[in-house]
Amino acid sequence: MKQQTYTTNAKEQDRAVLVSLYTNEHKKEEVNMEYSLAELVGLAETAGAEVLDTITQNKESKDPKWFIGKGKVEELKIRIDELGGNTAIFDQELSGAQVRNLEAALDVKIIDRTQLILDIFAQRAKTREGIIQVELAQLSYLLPRLSGQGKNLSRLGAGIGTRGPGETKLETDRRHIRERISDLKAQLEEVVRHRTLHRERRKKSGIFQVALVGYTNAGKSTLLKQLTQADVLVEDQLFATLDPTSRTLVLPAGKEIVITDTVGFIQNLPHDLVAAFRATLEEANEADLILHVVDSSSDNRTDQMRVVQKVLGDLGAAGKEQLTLFNKIDLCTPEEREMLTSEGDYLKISAYTPEDLDKLKDAIQEKMTGDTRTFRIPADRGDLAAHVYRIGEVLEQTFDEEDMLFEVRVNKIDYEKSGYILEPFLETNTFANTAGE
CATH class of the missing domain: 3.30.70.240 (Alpha-Beta Plaits)
Known part of the structure; x- marks a missing residue:
């Protein structure tokens, strides 16, 4: 399918009001909505948006037409107009019909949590594999909502929802989108085939394989860099690195192992994204040992650990041998450090402390031997x-x-x-x- 770039105004920034709906279903699942909304703020800022305000709504269930209810939509419009906003970002996933109705009522760009995360991944992808996987996930998300994306695709002005395939003029004919998806899947299968060959070679060589997993911004990339002097991006933001990086690490006894940094997890990780990145995430499934990196300074570390274990379970890697690493203990008080515990084996470390890195290498060696x-x-x-x-x-x-x-x-x-x-x-x-x- 021939793709043409359409005009955007790079100077226009997304000025967003963030919206979260709290229903009885969330209460049953004991979802921490304050934390979820705070995380949405971090995601929006990571995507480059200016967050103007946050609005919450409590309802028994979501409104099938307006999601948050017509009265709340009117209140949201008044707030957006007062603040001069041009975007509304919702903490939950919206249907195509809800996007259409909200766009018509608010006359601003409508983004949901899934599209926001996909947009961040579009910014972060650098390798051919990462770019293919992000576009595949975005198109899979877009296809059932295509009729609800009219304004988003034609609206002038760069920003969230316009990166990746959003930078090209997507034809409304679903057949063309499906053809592009099929093409991307074929390209991805070839990339996966090469990755599988590399894995098999590593297995035949008898090299012990370790995978770093954890919630986004837990410090996985920092740990990889400090352990192996790897040239990887380290930033204090969500999804700072996307593409997996494998490096060799020499243990105290002289044995070499391969350690791989994987993409960070997050709650409500889009299903399309999990499916597209399955080949990358399977680094964890193929590993001999999983290092679960936890941000010990986070007030929500327990929820974050639960999310990671759920994703590992979805990948079929829940039964793998694990070592939990409570990272960033230098940011914790002595009392907070004492409270850090986990089922199974664990270490309390700071990625910037050489003694802790030596302790980690010894622990990996013990697991290996x-x-x-x-x-x-x-x-x-x-x-x-x-x-x-x-x-x-x-x-x-x-x-x-x-x-x-x-x-x-x-x-x-x-x-x-x-x-x-x-x-x-x-x-x-x-x-x-x-x-x-």
Whole structure:
């Protein structure tokens, strides 16, 4: 499909009033609406909007025509006119009909939470894979709402909702949009095929794989940069990095591992986005160990941790071995640090403290090695003795009559790769502690 860029006025900024609806369904799910609205403010500012005001509405259920009810729409119009706004951003997802009705009543651009997040991703995508995935997600979101996007697509003025495919003149014929979606899916399949090949090569090489996951702005990219000196963007804002970055990390015992930074999670992450970025997010599913990075200074860390676990569950990675990292403890009081706990193994760290990074490397190494085992090798089997040094870290070597005794902290991957050649010579098996305190 031939695409033509249409005129925008780069000087015009989105001046937005933010709107959130609180229903009985939210009450049942114990949704923290104040936190959700505060997060929406952060998303809007990240997208480049000037937030003029926030408005909330309590209703038993959403209005199928006006979403927040006709009376509240009239109140919203008065407020937008008073403040000179040109955009209304809603904290929940809107239907095409609701967008049409709200545009007609308010005469401003209407953006919902999903479109806002997609717009931020459009700004952040830099690699071919990221750009394809964002456009695919945006078009999948747009297709069922196409008839409700008339003003948004024709409205002069740059800003939220006009980036990515919004910068091109989208034809109203759904067939052309579907053709573009099919084309993007084919391109993405090719990219995914290459990514899968890289994963398989890493597995065959026996390299231990670690994935950094966490809520957006938890400090994953900072941690990757501090651990590996990776050249990655580090900014204090939502979704500062989008494309996954993999780097090699050398552990204290000399073993190399691959550590990958993944896209940050957020509550109500758009379904189209999860689907489009599944290949990227599956880095977590393929990892031998997941490092769940938590912003320990956030008042909403418990909700953020719950969101991350839900997304991991959706990806089928909930059962993966995890180490929770309470990051940014330098921003916490001593009392707040004491309250940081989690099910399973966890560490309290600051990505900027070298001692904490060393502690993390030791914890990863413990997770990687697992069991400490003793092998009894006949003294005349030098080939087996050499093999012992290849499957882990030899802690101690002693002699017993005509045998050699090796106490080894076994590397799980190397041991499996060896085909368990040393299994017949296994004498004892004691489990090492893998928890980090």
